[in-house]
Amino acid sequence: MSGTQKKGFFEGGFGKYLLPGILLQSVLIGGGYATGREIVSYGAKFGAKGWVAGIGILIGFAVVAVLTFEISRLYKTYDYKSMIKVLIGPAWPLFDVAYVLMMILVIAIMASASGSIVEQTTGLNYWTGVVLLVAVTGGLMFFGDALIERFETWGTVLLYAGYIIFSGMVIINGHDNITRVMATSDMSYTGETGILPVLWIGVIYVAYNLCVYPASMFSLKRQESRKQCVVSGLLAGVLMTIPWFLTYFSLMSFYPSEEVLGAQIPWLVMMNSIDAPAICSVAFGVVMGWTLIETSTGVIHALLGRINVGLTEINKKELGSKKQAVITVVILISACLMSKFGIIALIEKGYTAISYAFMVLYLVPILTIGVYKILKKEPILKVEGVPAVEESRV
Template identity: 55%
Template sequence: MKNVFEGAFGRYLLPAIILQSVLIGGGFATGREIVEFGARYGALGWLGGIGIFIGFTVMAMLTFEFARKFKAYNYRSLFKELIGPFWFLFDIIYLGLAILIIAIMASATGEIMNSTLGVNYWVGVILITVVVGILNFYGKGLIERFKTFGTLALMLGYLVFAILVISTTWESASAVLSSGDTSFMPGTISIWTVLWSGVLYVGYNLAVYPATLFTIERQRKRKEAIISGIIAGVFMTVPWFLTYFSILGHYPSEEVLGASVPWLVMLNDFPTWVIVTFGIVVGWTLIETSSGMIHAFVERLESQMEEMTNKTLTAAHRGIIAVGTLVMAVILAQVGIIDLIATGYTAMAYGMIAVFALPLLTIGVYKIFFKREEDRSEKKDVKGA
């Protein structure tokens, strides 16, 4: 029987699944991210969500097609093609943002697992570090399967959480929308402010796109890149709206909107099994996000190593890099979730927009439509001759 990963599933759905699975940790796992980049604007927040859907979808379609056309299956190759000698700028911002996102997830997971499962903070962090190290040790085959089944479970989990919260608070959420309440934010809120918040949300989450490049190798046609990009945009935005409407039912409560982990507060009045399940789900999101972002970095290192020495990283090297990155993130996590998200994400978003979004929307679009696709295997043969 043909491997399902090599068929239509691998070409259309897998890139979207991997992208969403890496986004989930830094994008909406705690709910704090949605507060900072949408929900705090109350009744106007949904405008940011529309902008986020458009931004995620356009960037996914362009990234997938650019990677497919120029056979750039790791981010070093992609950015050397996109911005030439300045590709190293993305390297710097990506690694910094990857550690930042993992730090936020480590901090959140330590707090959540302690509150929901009674697990000591460090026991939870060490367990997750070991799992991520193992995933990177065995490489992309195991990561693809882990993320495919894990993401389906995570989406189901967040859907259940959202239904539980929204079904019990919808009258309050409707009242916020109908009254145009934006009272959590002082002063008058402009539509542009909300839309720009959505742009920044897309901006810092651009760091998750390289994690899916290894799956693009299966795509052969532009249609496949476009369709999988649209699917990715939907997968990435639906959880944003689920979280937004959940928070809106508690707007403008300082207890929820001021919490490090708003989801934990919103689920506080539900049965213990719901809280415990949420702790497990968030622990899983850290594993998915960490393994995806670290795998992208490992692929980039392996590409350069192979180019310079004609050797590849060993499984042990991959595992050590993963664990080392997680250790740095855990140290950074001591700063605290709210400060990391409010300050760190915003700063990194501007960097990602400058070195990724703007070049892809200009140089990338030009090369996709006007530059002739190169036959790289042919070039290698000529060079070897």
């Protein structure tokens, strides 16, 4: 059309259909997949039946993504405070508490993991990885949304290339054991377990990772129809789960080895076990470090978005780029220091309780109240503190 300004790559179909899922998997992958530890706990330990948990995870991630995207489109909720007000009204501060506690725990784990992985794969000092995490994440917050979107998009290309290469090497090396595990229905690491309990473990894992969804909300402004939300949500579910399956089948190459399944960082043990070239270890360290930066960036960016909305509501100026960078660095350093003083250990003991809080405050409401609001298309004028919106149909 003449006179119409050409849209950029991120403003077209890519931004509407793929970008939200890319942002979600970017935040999830560092916290859940970088070490391989969570894939053991939430699937691989069940051996031949572990893939069932993966199916539950795929369905769960996709359903929550579709509903989150559609609620955001209808109610113009592009930060988690606005979203949660639509779902649970005056109880929204409870979500704030749960999110901040989970964020502190996740960042502390990310900082510790980044230091360990960089040290073990490149030989650099532990604190080099921690400093890199703080510096790069702070820089991303300074330059804002556009750079974050691009960093995490290119990060996804790097991460998928890395995961495909690393898992390919491991699976090719151990394909005979994978075949044996599946053929004999080996579940020796945990003992025989039914299909439904394994499937439920997948659902629980989705609940544990509900805190990643706020990280994509700022990118949802581009979505204009229900079709875009549904397709984008389904793609998000797939993008979020592919690394899970790649890691699962890699772990099956060694099942039921306690050396691998019992390791703090199973991926490092697997890479060392196949005698990969030295360059692969360095590349693995870079890829894993990137995932940890993406996760830290995502959870902090979501919090800053919520703070800016709160400032706007009381007629205050939003945080500038410098303030956002400074707050990010303070959060990262504080989380690292608090972990040394044992505060994180206290939070970690309540990790399951926090996760169940997310189920009560986000999963259950979006599956009930959220679905009701989507179907009824209630006018947002009824929801205090959120701007009115014309409800569009496909």
